[in-house]
Amino acid sequence: MxxxxxxxxxxxxxxxxxxxxxxxxxxxxxxxxxxxxxxxxxxxxGHSRPEIRDALAAQADALAFYSNVLPLEIRDRAAERLTRFAGAGMEGVFFCNSGAEANENALKLAIQRTGRTRIAALTGGWHGRTLLALSATTDAKLTGPLSPLLCDCVRVTPNAMDELERIDDSVAAVLVEPILSIAGIVELSPEFLQGLRARCTAVGALLIYDEIQTGMGRLGRPFVAGAHGVRPDMLTSAKGLANGFPAGALLMSGEVAASVKLGDLGSTFGGGPLACAAMLATLEIIERExxxxxxxxxxxxxxxxxxxxxxxxxxxxxxxxxxxxxxxxxxxxxxxxxxxxxxxxxxxxxxxxxxxxxxxxxxxxxxxxxxxxxxxxxxxxxxxxxxxxxxxxxx
Ligand SMILES: Cc1ncc(COP(=O)(O)O)c(C=O)c1O
Known part of the structure; x- marks a missing residue:
């Protein structure tokens, strides 16, 4: 080797x-x-949970894979259970395979829906390595030579209420981690999250919570979405979603879900039956325990x-x-x-x-x-x- x-x-x-x-x-x-x-x-x-191994084995025996060209009962069940777990007005879900992909699709949907090509994000935010997700990420080492390919991103300092007005009606969406993890565990105040919500509503931008680290119960509730009276328009999940089996999800409000048209989003592997089996087993453990x-x-x-x-x-x-x-x-x-x-x-x-x-x-x-x-x-x-x-x- x-x-x-x-x-x-x-x-x-x-x-x-x-x-x-x-x-x-x-x-x-x-x-x-x-x-x-x-x-x-x-x-x-936790590692190597037997319930998840058993769910994966049973699904692999029954049907290891089929793409979204066929409806699958297990995919419908996973979508229904995940949106019920999330609450906070999340009524629709698009399945993909990773966190970056979930954020990429969320931003893409916001751009398609608003017809605007600028986005906004917090200074220090980290959202993934695909081009739109990277546009929202503060990491000069990663952006470097890719900078000319990235979309225009307005930066707002975490908790700076006086900078919210930088988000104007040219912005399609604001992507935020409710706690900025990679930046060094930077918490956002309820007032700032409420201010973001109000500003997005005022200028017609979509509010997207990146809950790839903060979600799936990690902060003591299913997701931060819904806390402090703030409901984002979309939220993204990955990492803990299937306890280690690769899976990503873009959850959206009923209003956003209703605007999605055939062909807007797609993925060969997203929502595959093994990922859905692992996701359902993970949600079962989170709720039961x-x-x-x-x-x-x-x-x-x-x-x-x-x-x-x-x-x-x-x-x-x-x-x-x-x-x-x-x-x-x-x-x-x-x-x-x-x-x-x-x-x-x-x-x-x-x-x-x-x-x-x-x-x-x-x-x-x-x-x-x-x-x-x-x-x-x-x-x-x-x-x-x-x-x-x-x-x-x-x-
Ligand atoms: C907050 C946040 N968003 C997005 C991502 C990207 O997820 P992935 O590595 O699954 O693409 C990460 C990964 O560390 C993350 O921490």
Missing amino acids: TAFAHVATYAQLPLRILRGSDCRLTADDGREYWDFYGGHAVCIA RLCDRAAQIGTGCRERLCVGPVAEVLGRGCLIGLRIPTGAKPVQEALLRSGFITGTSADPTILRLMPPLTLPQAAIDELAAALTSLVRGAAPETAPRAAAVTRERL
Whole structure:
């Protein structure tokens, strides 16, 4: 095998994971880790859930794939259950395969509907790598030479009420993460979200919530849509939507759904039966195990316990938490990894991000608190425990 088989486009953590079970991961050297990264904010219901495996196996036996050229009962059920779960006036759904694709289609629909070609987004927002999604993203490293291909995007500073008037009647849509995650867990005030809603309505722009990280129960409710009396016109979901099986969704109000015409949107794989089976199983677990409530409790636990050691402040809510570490997040991430905790960084070098499954036990938070405390004492030993019987041969 050449060094190029899987091209080096990701900065990877120095460990190889063989197995996951709920919030625990086991590496090929037998070490075990608490997963505070959730497989990149994806594994909402924990790793390797048997219910999801069984749903996938049953669907693969029955019909592994057919495109949208045929109606499928499981696709209709997934659409109905997802819109019911979301509430907030979401009545229609278009299925796709990823977060960027969901945002791309949301912006495309807004441009088609309004006939306007400018969009608006928040400074620091991160929405994906396709061209419209990238136009709304603040990341000079990604936009670079693609800049001439991107659409015109009006930038508004998060929580700056006096900048809302930049959104005028040339803007088709405003795309916002209700908590800016990659930017470093930047929360938006209810007043700002209400102001955005009012401004969009006044100028005829569509309000789109990017809930690819904030949705599927992560913040203690199904989606942020509907909170503070604010209903967006569309919302996008991916990541946790099918607990790791690739799936994306664009949810829309009845009014937007009614304006979609044959051929406006399309995808070969979107809404495939395996994705729908995984989505239904994920929603079933979230509702049966009351994971929205558990996410809220986890957020409270993090706020109560984690302002220790090098941490100056705990930001965020539910299972989307930022630890502010004025001395720098990266060395703390590395030390925690050696101690058996997988965590994430962000665009803000002082913010360490936690995006664990919504099933995280209090014991994991307590152990993380102890590890953070020991960092300041200069301890931080290599304490990731070894599982008794894990060997390379299992592969
Ligand atoms: C808020 C947000 N939007 C969109 C995306 C893009 O999703 P995907 O990588 O599935 O295309 C991401 C991915 O990290 C994200 O965090």
